[in-house]
Amino acid sequence: MATLADSTPIAAHVPVDYELRGCPISRSQLLELLGALLAGRRPRLPAYSVCFECKLRGTTCVLVADRTPCLGPVTQAGCGAICPAYGRGCYGCFGPTAGADTGTLTRVLRAGGLTGADIARLYRTFNVAAPAFTAAAVAAESEAGGAADREGDGDDSPQ
Numbered sequence: 736m737a738t739l740a741d742s743t744p745i746a747a748h749v750p751v752d753y754e755l756r757g758c759p760i761s762r763s764q765l766l767e768l769l770g771a772l773l774a775g776r777r778p779r780l781p782a783y784s785v786c787f788e789c790k791l792r793g794t795t796c797v798l799v800a801d802r803t804p805c806l807g808p809v810t811q812a813g814c815g816a817i818c819p820a821y822g823r824g825c826y827g828c829f830g831p832t833a834g835a836d837t838g839t840l841t842r843v844l845r846a847g848g849l850t851g852a853d854i855a856r857l858y859r860t861f862n863v864a865a866p867a868f869t870a871a872a873v874a875a876e877s878e879a880g881g882a883a884d885r886e887g888d889g890d891d892s893p894q
């Protein structure tokens with residue numbers, strides 16, 4: 736019997752023409768995609784990160800101001816940076832941007848006091864199968880201190 740532990744992306748089983756990000760997806764992005772397909776053109780969807788949307792709406796950065804863990808710098812835009820607008824960090828539900836610089840973000844999160852286990856859990860909150868987030872989680876755990884973090888971490892609840 737298949738379980739969550741061995742679930743895989745649908746693209747691993749059938750050809751996928753296009754992926755819309757988000758949980759849930761953005762209605763405006765869906766309309767843009769359908770319109771583009773009907774018109775035979777490329778959809779105009781953002782290729783930048785959630786951080787740009789924070790700046791566009793004038794949201795104070797929760798990572799800088801409060802040290803709230805946030806995956807916005809490595810997450811695809813499209814939601815309008817809704818979580819930071821409510822004082823929460825981004826959990827990455829739109830998935831990684833192309834060329835996501837997770838190494839730099841991991842260093843920033845560590846400097847903010849997160850352990851390797853904390854950081855790995857953050858990358859695995861959504862889109863755990865996205866290669867960039869999977870690699871970032873494994874790297875965060877394997878860096879110096881990661882093993883010690885795991886040994887002393889008996890709480891698996893989301894942070």
Ligand code: SF4
Nearest residue numbers: 786789796797805807
């Ligand atoms: S709150 Fe998060 S998404 Fe917004 S600017 Fe700061 S790091 Fe980027």
Ligand code: SF4
Nearest residue numbers: 814818825826827828
């Ligand atoms: S988790 Fe990140 S990408 Fe998802 S809605 Fe919140 S801010 Fe947007």
